[in-house]
Amino acid sequence: MTDDGELLLVALVELVAGAESESARYEDEVLALLARHGGALEARLTSGETEVQTIRFARRSGLAAFLADPDRQALRERYGPAVPATRVLEVRPR
16 A cells, blocks of 8 residues: 555564563563554563564554664664564554
């Protein structure tokens, strides 16, 4: 989609083996940045090794701004190898 309307995402987050607590702390800090870009965490579920997050952005451009946020980039550098691998899927109600 190319419009700048609302965006609903599901993120599949694989916490780093042996560093699950640190990976989860990284996620805590990164998710706290969502609101400044019109984003909101709707659900966060975990198995201990994997997280499933449902995230909504008021505008599609909010995701791009969130991904480019310098504070997010600084967190990635700070947590280094504990930053989890994430797969993001755009979804919509059926």
